[in-house]
Amino acid sequence: MSLWKIAWRSIQQRALASALTAFSMALGVALVVAVIVIHGVIDQSFRRGAQGYDLIVGAKGSPLELVLAAVYHLGRVPANMSYDAYDELVNGQFAADIEVAIPICLGDNFKGFRVIGTTPDMFARLEYLGGRKYEFAEGRNFDDVAPREAVIGATAARKTGLKVGDTFRPVHGSAATRGEEHEPFEIVGVLAPTGTPNDRAIFVNIEGFYQMHTKSPEEPDRALPAMKAETKPKSQAADPQSKEQDENVPEKGESAAGKSEDEPGEKQESHAEHKHHHEGIPDEHKEITAVLVVLNPKIPPPRQIALPKLISKQLDVQAVAPAEQIDNMLRGIVGNVQLVLLILAVMIVVVAGIGIMVSIYNSMSDRRHEIAIIRALGARRTTIMVVVLLESILLALGGGAAGLVLGHGLTGVLSPIIADQTGVSVNPFQFQLSELILIPGLIVLATAVGYLPAVVAYRTDVAQSLIASP
Amino acid sequence: MLLQLREVKKSFFQPDGSELPILDIPEFDVDAGDQVVLVGRSGCGKTTLLHIIAGISRPTSGRVKIDGWDIALMDESEVDQFRAERIGYVYQTFNLLPSFTALENVLLGMTFGRERPDRERAKALLKRVGLEHRLTHKPPMLSVGEQQRVAVARALANRPQLILADEPTANVDVGNQQQIIDLLRETCREENVALILVTHAPEVAEQFDRVEYLEKINLVRGGR
Numbered sequence: 001m002s003l004w005k006i007a008w009r010s011i012q013q014r015a016l017a018s019a020l021t022a023f024s025m026a027l028g029v030a031l032v033v034a035v036i037v038i039h040g041v042i043d044q045s046f047r048r049g050a051q052g053y054d055l056i057v058g059a060k061g062s063p064l065e066l067v068l069a070a071v072y073h074l075g076r077v078p079a080n081m082s083y084d085a086y087d088e089l090v091n092g093q094f095a096a097d098i099e100v101a102i103p104i105c106l107g108d109n110f111k112g113f114r115v116i117g118t119t120p121d122m123f124a125r126l127e128y129l130g131g132r133k134y135e136f137a138e139g140r141n142f143d144d145v146a147p148r149e150a151v152i153g154a155t156a157a158r159k160t161g162l163k164v165g166d167t168f169r170p171v172h173g174s175a176a177t178r179g180e181e182h183e184p185f186e187i188v189g190v191l192a193p194t195g196t197p198n199d200r201a202i203f204v205n206i207e208g209f210y211q212m213h214t215k216s217p218e219e220p221d222r223a224l225p226a227m228k229a230e231t232k233p234k235s236q237a238a239d240p241q242s243k244e245q246d247e248n249v250p251e252k253g254e255s256a257a258g259k260s261e262d263e264p265g266e267k268q269e270s271h272a273e274h275k276h277h278h279e280g281i282p283d284e285h286k287e288i289t290a291v292l293v294v295l296n297p298k299i300p301p302p303r304q305i306a307l308p309k310l311i312s313k314q315l316d317v318q319a320v321a322p323a324e325q326i327d328n329m330l331r332g333i334v335g336n337v338q339l340v341l342l343i344l345a346v347m348i349v350v351v352a353g354i355g356i357m358v359s360i361y362n363s364m365s366d367r368r369h370e371i372a373i374i375r376a377l378g379a380r381r382t383t384i385m386v387v388v389l390l391e392s393i394l395l396a397l398g399g400g401a402a403g404l405v406l407g408h409g410l411t412g413v414l415s416p417i418i419a420d421q422t423g424v425s426v427n428p429f430q431f432q433l434s435e436l437i438l439i440p441g442l443i444v445l446a447t448a449v450g451y452l453p454a455v456v457a458y459r460t461d462v463a464q465s466l467i468a469s470p
Numbered sequence: 471m472l473l474q475l476r477e478v479k480k481s482f483f484q485p486d487g488s489e490l491p492i493l494d495i496p497e498f499d500v501d502a503g504d505q506v507v508l509v510g511r512s513g514c515g516k517t518t519l520l521h522i523i524a525g526i527s528r529p530t531s532g533r534v535k536i537d538g539w540d541i542a543l544m545d546e547s548e549v550d551q552f553r554a555e556r557i558g559y560v561y562q563t564f565n566l567l568p569s570f571t572a573l574e575n576v577l578l579g580m581t582f583g584r585e586r587p588d589r590e591r592a593k594a595l596l597k598r599v600g601l602e603h604r605l606t607h608k609p610p611m612l613s614v615g616e617q618q619r620v621a622v623a624r625a626l627a628n629r630p631q632l633i634l635a636d637e638p639t640a641n642v643d644v645g646n647q648q649q650i651i652d653l654l655r656e657t658c659r660e661e662n663v664a665l666i667l668v669t670h671a672p673e674v675a676e677q678f679d680r681v682e683y684l685e686k687i688n689l690v691r692g693g694r
C-alpha cells in the first residue's frame with residue numbers, strides 16, 4: 001500500500017477538520033488565482049489594444065493620458081492639437097514615413113459610450129490585433145461625404161440598443177456630466193466584436209463632429225468664445241500645455257468650463273471643435289484630439305526609433321508609442337497594485353498553511369496509537385514522518401486545486417463586471433502560466449508546516465503507545 | 471533454533487531515577503515452527519518480553535537472536551525492516567487501523583517488507599480466516615471476533631517466521647476464544663510459523679505441549 005494512501009486515509013478519518021483546513025487553503029489560493037488571472041488578462045488586453053498603432057500623436061501633455069484616451073477611450077480627454085500640425089504630419093516632411101494616419105476627435109458621449117469623430121479610413125485602412133480587418137456585423141462603414149453617418153462598436157450597440165437606421169444625439173462631455181444634446185447622427189453600421197476597446201465606442205464622421213454645435217445657435221454661455229470670435233488667437237487660460245501651442249491655433253472651446261465643472265478624471269471635456277460652419281469647415285478652424293499612426297513598414301529601424309522625437313519637435317506636438325506607454329503603466333501602477341494584492345493573498349495562503357499545521361499537530365495525540373501500530377508492522381520512523389508530510393501536502397494541494405477552480409469561478413463571476421467597466425473581456429478559463437508556480441509553492445509550504453507534526457510523529461515511542469489503550 | 475535469548479535483562483528507570491528491573495532471562499529458546507504458551511501473573515513482564523523479541527523495545531543488556539541475527543546489534547531501521555519481514559504480532563486489543571478496510575489492514579502488514587504487497591495473498595488469508603465476504607468492511611463494522619481474525623490474517627501477511635500473540639482472546643467471548651486459538655495454531659502450522667502466545671486462561675494454556683511460566687525463566691522475582 002502506498003504511503004499516499006496511508007496519508008489519505010488519515011485525512012479521511014478526520015474528514016471535517018481536513019475539509020475545513022483544505023477549504024481555508026482553497027480560499028487563499030482562489031484569491032491568488034483571481035489576482036493573477038485578472039492581472040494577466042488586463043495586462044494582455046491592454047497590450048493587445050495597443051497593437052495596430054505605432055504612434056499616437058496629440059497635443060503636448062501627459063503621454064499616458066493621450067494613449068488611454070485615444071486607444072482605450074478611458075480617462076480624461078486631452079487637449080487638442082492643431083489641424084495644421086495634422087496636415088503637416090500627413091502631407092509634410094513625414095509623409096513618406098507614414099502608412100496610415102487617422103485623426104480622431106473626442107469630447108462627446110452617448111449613454112456613457114464615447115462618441116469619436118474620425119474618418120472612414122479608421123475601419124477601411126486600420127487593422128487590429130496584428131492584422132485583422134474590421135468587419136461589420138450589420139450595415140456598412142460611414143461615408144466620407146455623409147457627415148451625419150455613424151458606426152457603432154459591438155458592445156456599445158448591445159448596451160444602447162442602437163441598430164442600423166437608428167439615430168442618436170451625442171451629448172457633450174462625458175457620461176457623468178449632462179451636456180447639451182447635439183444634432184442626431186444616423187447609425188449606418190454595427191461593427192463585429194473585435195475584443196478591443198473600440199467595441200465600446202461610437203464613431204461618427206469627423207465632418208459631422210465639426211459641425212456639431214453649429215445648429216444650436218441658442219446654446220448657453222458656456223459655449224465658447226471661439227464660436228463668436230471665430231479666429232481670434234488666444235491661448236487657453238485653463239490649460240498650461242496649450243500655451244506652448246502655436247498662437248495661431250484657434251482657441252479650444254470647452255476645456256476651461258469642463259475643468260472647473262467637477263471631479264477630475266473622466267470629467268474633462270474638450271471638444272475638438274465648436275465652431276459655426278455649415279459645410280467645408282476651413283482647416284484652420286479645426287482641431288484634432290489625436291492622430292492614430294501606422295508607420296510605413298519600409299522605413300529603416302533607426303528612423304523608426306527617431307521618429308517620435310522628430311515629430312514631437314518639428315510639429316510641436318507629442319508623438320508616443322502606445323505599447324511603450326502601456327508597458328510603463330502596467331509595470332508601474334498596475335504592477336504595484338498587483339504586487340500588494342498578491343502579497344495579501346499569499347499571506348492568506350500561509351495562514352491557511354499554519355491552519356494545516358495546527359490541525360495535524362492537534363490530531364497527533366489521538367494518532368499516537370495508530371502510529372505505534374504502523375511502526376510495529378515494520379514502518380520506520382522516517383516512513384511515519386513522510387506519511388505526515390504527505391498528509392500536509394495532500395491537504396495543501398487538494399485545497400489548492402479547489403482554490404484554482406474557485407478562483408477561476410470567481411473571475412468568471414467578475415468577468416462581466418470587468419468587461420462592462422473596462423471593455424476587457426476576461427475568459428475565466430484562461431490559465432496563466434504563473435499559476436503553475438502554485439504547485440511547487442504549495443508543496444514547499446506544506447512541507448514546512450508539516451514538519452513540526454512530522455517530528456512529533458517521528459518521536460512516537462512505540463512500546464509505550466502500544467500499551468496505552470487506543 | 472529460530473529464537474535464542476541469552477542473558478536478556480530489562481529494567482525501566484523510574485521518574486525518581488531508581489532502576490526497576492523487570493526481566494532477567496538467562497536462556498529462552500524457541501524452535502522453528504514451535505508453539506509455546508507463556509503464562510505469568512499480571513505485571514510480571516510478558517508484554518515487555520514480547521516487545522523485546524519483536525525489537526519494539528531494546529533489552530538493557532543481552533542477546534536476542536532470531537534466525538541467527540542478533541537484533542540487539544542492529545540499528546533501529548534495520549530492526550524495523552527485520553520485524554516487517556519476519557515477525558507477526560497479534561494484540562489483545564487487535565490494533566486494527568479503523569480507517570482501513572479489512573483487506574487494507576492485511577495489505578498494510580505487507581507494506582513495509584522488502585517485497586511488493588500481494589493482494590491475492592491478502593485475499594486468500596482473509597478467506598482462510600473466514601472473512602472473504604468482509605473484505606471492504608472497516609473494523610468498526612466488524613464484530614469483535616471478526617476483528618481479531620483480521621488481525622491474525624495481518625500477522626501472517628508477510629510470511630513471518632514467528633508470531634507473537636499477546637492475550638489474543640482476552641477481549642473475545644468464550645465461544646470465539648477457541649475459534650481464534652484454533653485459527654492461530656492451525657495457520658501457524660500450515661505456514662510453518664513459530665508461535666509464542668501469552669494467555670491468562672488455563673483452558674487455553676493446557677492445549678499447548680510447551681507451557682512456559684515467566685516466573686520460572688525470569689530471575690527477577692516478585693516483579694515490581
Ligand SMILES: Nc1ncnc2c1ncn2[C@@H]1O[C@H](COP(=O)(O)OP(=O)(O)OP(=O)(O)O)[C@@H](O)[C@H]1O
Nearest residue numbers: 464482483492511512513514515516517518519694
Ligand atoms: N515504560 C515503562 N516504564 C516503567 N515501567 C514500565 C514500563 N512499561 C512497563 N512497565 C512495568 O513493567 C512491568 C511489566 O509490564 P508488562 O506490561 O510487561 O506486564 P505483563 O506481564 O504483560 O502484564 P499483563 O498480564 O497485565 O499484561 C509492569 O510492572 C509495568 O508497570
Ligand SMILES: [Mg+2]
Nearest residue numbers: 516517518636
Ligand atoms: Mg501484557
